[in-house]
Amino acid sequence: xxxxxxxxxxxxxxxxxxxxxxxxxxxxxxxxxxxxxxxxxxxxxxxxxxxxxxxxxxxxxxxxxxxxxxxxxxxxxxxxxxxxxxxxxxxxxxxxxxxxxxxxxxxxxxxxxxxxx
Amino acid sequence: xxxxxxxxxxxxxxxxxxxxxxxxxxxxxxxxxxxxxxxxxxxxxxxxxxxxxxxxxxxxxxxxxxxxxxxxxxxxxxxxxxxxxxxxxxxxxxxxxxxxxxxxxxxxxxxxxxxxxxxxxxxxxxxxxxxxxxxxxxxxx
Numbered sequence: 571x572x573x574x575x576x577x578x579x580x581x582x583x584x585x586x587x588x589x590x591x592x593x594x595x596x597x598x599x600x601x602x603x604x605x606x607x608x609x610x611x612x613x614x615x616x617x618x619x620x621x622x623x624x625x626x627x628x629x630x631x632x633x634x635x636x637x638x639x640x641x642x643x644x645x646x647x648x649x650x651x652x653x654x655x656x657x658x659x660x661x662x663x664x665x666x667x668x669x670x671x672x673x674x675x676x677x678x679x680x681x682x683x684x685x686x687x
Numbered sequence: 688x689x690x691x692x693x694x695x696x697x698x699x700x701x702x703x704x705x706x707x708x709x710x711x712x713x714x715x716x717x718x719x720x721x722x723x724x725x726x727x728x729x730x731x732x733x734x735x736x737x738x739x740x741x742x743x744x745x746x747x748x749x750x751x752x753x754x755x756x757x758x759x760x761x762x763x764x765x766x767x768x769x770x771x772x773x774x775x776x777x778x779x780x781x782x783x784x785x786x787x788x789x790x791x792x793x794x795x796x797x798x799x800x801x802x803x804x805x806x807x808x809x810x811x812x813x814x815x816x817x818x819x820x821x822x823x824x825x826x827x828x
Contacts, residue, residue, distance in 0.1 A: 595777045601822065636740065646730035650727040671734075
C-alpha cells in the first residue's frame, strides 16, 4: 500500500513529467491534432514518419515522453479527485486506478515502440 | 498522501466536532480556485495527448493503410474539437508551469539570487527553441 516513502519518487515523476509536457506537448499537439489534419501545414508523409520513428533515439524520446506524461497525469489527477471532488474515502481505489493506468499506458508504449517495424 | 490518510484514520475515532460541509463545487466560486482546478484538470488532456500519440505509433507500425485511417480519424470534427480544447489546456499547463518555475527552483549565482524574471524568461525562450526543433523534425512537405 502507499507508504510515506513513495511520495517523493511519485512527486519527482510528476515534476519531470510536468517539465516534459510543458516543453514539448503544445507543439506536438498543435501540429498533430490541428495543423496537419486541417491542412494548415502539409502533413509529413507515411514513409518519412515511419523511418523517423524507427530510429532508436526517436523511440527512446517517445517512450520517455509517454512514461513521464502519464505519471504526471496520474499524480495530478489523483489530487484533483481528492481535493476537487473531496472523495477521500476512495483513496486506495483512486491511487491504484491512477498509477495503474499510468503503468498500463507505459507498458503499452514500451510494447509498441519496442516492436515497431 | 500519508498526511491525509493519517488524518482520515485519526478522525474516525475522534469525537464529532463542528466542521462545516464544503460543497463539492467549492472551486466554482472564485477565479483563483477555478484556475487551480483548471490547472489540475489539464493533466487529463496531457494523458489524452499520449493516447493520440500511441494511436499514431500503432498506425505507423501497421502500415500505410492503417496510417491513412488514423489521419482520417484525426479529421473527425469531434476529434478536432477535442484537440482544440486539449491545446488550450496544454498551453495553460505550460504557462502556469513556467510561471512558477522561479519559485520552484531558486537559483543562486555568486551568492545572489537570480531574478525571477530571468528564470521565467529563460524557460519561455527554451520553450520557443524546443518547439522550433520539434516542428523542424515534423514539418516535411
